[in-house]
Amino acid sequence: MNEQALIRAHACEAADWVGELTLLLRRLPGNEPGMRAVRMITARIADRLGQALALERVAAAEPGLRVDAWSALELIEELEHEAVALAGGRLAVQLAATQIVPLTWFFDRELVSLALRNALHAALAHAHAAVALGLELREGYLGFSVSDDRGGFPPELIEETPPNPEVGELNGNALGVHFARLVARRHVAGARHGRLELRNRPDGNGTCFTLWLP
C-alpha cells in the first residue's frame, strides 16, 4: 500500500468512527448548550473529513463527478431534518421552494450535499434566530440556498480569489467556500458552469449562500 492509500485509509477509518459517533450522540439524552455544541462540532468534523475524501477523488480526474438525476427537493428535505435536529429548538428552520422546481436535476448528490451541509452547519453555528433552506429555478440554473440572520460574509469571502494556504487564509468558512466553488465549477452542462453566489443582506443582518447548478 502506498503512502497516499495509507492516508486515505486513515481518513476513511476516521470517517467510520465519526459516523458511529454521530449516531451515538443523537441517541444520548440532553439538549443543553454543551451537548448541542458537541453535536455541532461532530457535524463540522464530519464535514471536513467528507470534504477531504471527496477532494481527493475530485482531484484525481476531471471533472471527477458522479452526476446522475436526483431529486433536489429530497436533498433539501434531508438537510432540513438534520438542521432541525442540530438546532435543538434554539433556531427556527424554514424550507422555502420559491417556485415549482423540476422533479429531478443532474448533479453529484454527495458533493452537493457536502457543500450545502457545510454552509448549513456554519449558519446553524452563527445564526441568531433563524436559518432557511431554499430551491429556486432561474434561467436554466437550479439554486440551492442556505440563508441566515447572522452579521454577514466578510468581503474577502464574497470575492472569488484563489486560495492561498501558505498565508493561512484557508481555514474556517474559507475552506467550505472554496470547496463549494470547486463543486459548482465542476458541474457543467454544455458551455455552462455552475457557480457559487454569496450575498449579504443590505441591512447587514443576514447572509445567503446559493449554489447555482446548470
Added chain:
Amino acid sequence: MDLSKKRVLVVDDRPGMLSSLRHALTACGISSAHTVRTAHDAVQRLRNMRYDIVLADFDLGVGPDGQQLLEHCRCEALLAPTAVFVMITAERSYDRVMSAAEFAPDDYLVKPFTEDTLRLRLVRALERRQVLAPVFALGAQQQHDEVVRACDRLTVEAPRHAMELARIKGEALLAAGRYPEALALFDQMLSLRPIPWARLGRARAQEAMGEVEAARIALTELLADAPEYLAAYDALVQLHQRTANDADAKAVLRMALEVSPNAVHRHKIVGEIALRTKDLEVAEAALGTVVRKNRNGFVRSADDHLKLARVLLERNKFAQALETLAETKRSFGEVGAVRACAAAIECQVYSKAGNPRESRKALDEALAAGQGGDRHLPAETALALARACFENKREHEGTALAKQVVSNNHDDAGLLAQVRQMFEQLDRAEQGETLIERCVKDAVAINNEGVGRAKQGDLEGAIELLEEAARTMPDNAHIVMNAAHALIAHMQVHGLQDDKRSRVESYIARIRERQPRHPKYLQVVGLYAALLDSNGQAAA
C-alpha cells in the same frame, strides 16, 4: 410511510455501529431490527425470514463484502421484489457499489450520516420499490417486452421515477434485442447529460448492431472519463471476448482488477481466458487467487480447485497438483462427484508422472466415487475419465461416461467437438459419431415432448416426463429447468405444494451450481420468486 411494521436486517462487522444503527432504526419507529456481523450470517437469516429492508455495510471484514451479499440475495431470490437493499459505504467504496450496473443497491448512504437521513432514504427506497416492483418482477421473469410496456406506463403515472424507468427500459430493450430502440432511448438520455449508464447502454446497443469498433471506442472513452465504472470494464471485456480478442480482454481485466482487486469473478474470467489461450502461467496465478479468496466466500467452489489442479497438471507441477487435490478432497470430499473429479485428475497426474500403479488406483477410486445418479462430473473431467477408461480397456464405463457428457450437453457444439476428437484420437471415430447422434436425438425429443405436453395443458404428464429426463440427464440445464418450469406452472394453477416446492428448489440449486448464467435458469428463478411472492412466501 409507516416504518413500524417493517422488518430490517442490519449487517455490519463493527459492534458499535450495529448498536448505533439499531438505536437509529428504533428512533425511526422500527421495532423489528435484527443484527448480524457477517454476510454468511445475513444469508442464514434471509433464508429463514422475510425482510423488508436490508441495511448492510459494504466493508464486512473477512468474507464476502456488502456488494457480494447484495448479488447473492438478488440471484438467489432471498429478497422479495418489494424489499430494499441499502448499502452503507465509505467514500472509498462508493464506486464499487454504484457502478455495478446489474446489481446496484436501492440506495446508498455515505458515512457519516444522521438518523434523519437514514429514515428519509429508507422511506424513499421503499416507496420507489413499491412503485417499480411490477417492473422488477417482470424483469426477473425475463419478460422484457412487458418490462418496456410497464416502464412506459409508469413513466406517465410516476414521473418522479422517469430517469430510473428510462434506465430499466433501456436494459430491457437491449435484453429483448430491440437495439435501434435502445440506441434511440440512450441518445435521448445523453442529450440531457453524459450520464455513464446511458453511455454504457449506447455502446452495448452499438455493439449488438454490429458497430463493434464504435462501441469499443465509446467504452474506452467512458473508462477514461470514469475509470472506476466497473460495469464498463465488464462490457469491454465481453466485447473483446465476443470478437475473440483474448489479449485485449485480459488487459482490460487487469485494469478492472486494479480498481477492484477483490472481485473474484474477474479473476475467474482471467483464469478462463488464460486457460483457453493456453497461457498457463497466468491461469495458474488467476485460479490460485480465486481459490485463495474464495476460502471465506459465498461460492467456494470445488470446480475452481479442480481447474487449478488441471492447470498445475498441464504445467507438470505434479506435487502442487496433488496438494490442491488433497485440499479439494478435504474441503469437498463428502460430495461423491467432487471426489470422483479429484481422483480422475489424480489418475492423469500419476499417469503423466510415470506412476501407472497409482494411476490405476486413482481411476478405480474415480469410477467408484462417480457412481450414482446424483454425481455431477464436469464435462471436461468426465471426458478425461472416459479416455482413461478406454485406455485401460474399461469399455463399459468409458462408453457410459461419454454418453453422459453428450446427453447433458446436447446443445453445446464445442463440447460435442471435443467428444468427437477424443474418439478420433482413440481410433474409434465411427463409434463416437453413432453415440453422439443417438444421444443428441434422444435429448431433443424428450425435451420437445415435455414442453409440448405442458403447452397442451397436460402439466402432470409434462412433469413426469421432464423429471424422468432430469434424472437421467442431471446436468442438462435446459431439461432440468424445464422440469422446474412445469412444476411451477402446476403450482401457479393448483397452489403451492411442499413436495413440488422442494423439487423445484433442488433443481434450481443444481443448475445454480453448474450454470448460474443460463438464460433458462434465470427465467425459472424469476418465475419461482414471483410465485412465492404472490403467495406471501420466502424462498427456502
